[in-house]
Amino acid sequence: GAGVSQSPSNKVTEKGKDVELRCDPISGHTALYWYRQSLGQGLEFLIYFQGNSAPDKSGLPSDRFSAERTGGSVSTLTIQRTQQEDSAVYLCASSLMGNLDSYSPLHFGNGTRLTVT
């Protein structure tokens, strides 16, 4: 079946511009996660959605970052006034249930590679 889809796959933007990254989770998955991965590093947790609500925004690095999820499905991660340190691969994952239930592993998309020039 269809996996997690992210768009665009690559995005180059100028410093100071806003960007929107999109995630289409697997149909029926109630939980959605955003991570980012800088070059050669592990994954950094950003935000977690259960349905349309975001009970955990603890990983968002600054108030320039925001995310929303509508209809319990598609999610958008918005970065305002981008900085060069925002350059990274932004990964979205979904799971059938939230709180990382032992029978609901995360399914990741292939990410959006963001480059801020």
Next chain:
Amino acid sequence: DAKTTQPNSMESNEEEPVHLPCNHSTISGTDYIHWYRQLPSQGPEYVIHGLTSNVNNRMASLAIAEDRKSSTLILHRATLRDAAVYYCILRQYSGAGSYQLTFGKGTKLSVIP
């Protein structure tokens, strides 16, 4: 925070077994041990998870020490497609209403033809 320690890199010959170690000495009683792997230019992929007992699935086996302070991911016959970064992860409560998986840098596995 419950953290894990893995070697930065390992090598294996093709068609031989691979044992990827992970230490997690501060694991709590309810923490599941998760393994994911990340192939080049892809998002991470679930491999296996367990709590106390050893686990087997079509991809790998997970051997968990009796005191749960370490575990080993076993690939029974490495193939070139198994070359990836392998992450050993403990589920952690974030303190903000959810559990999350905290990924470290993992072990980069190279498979030699």
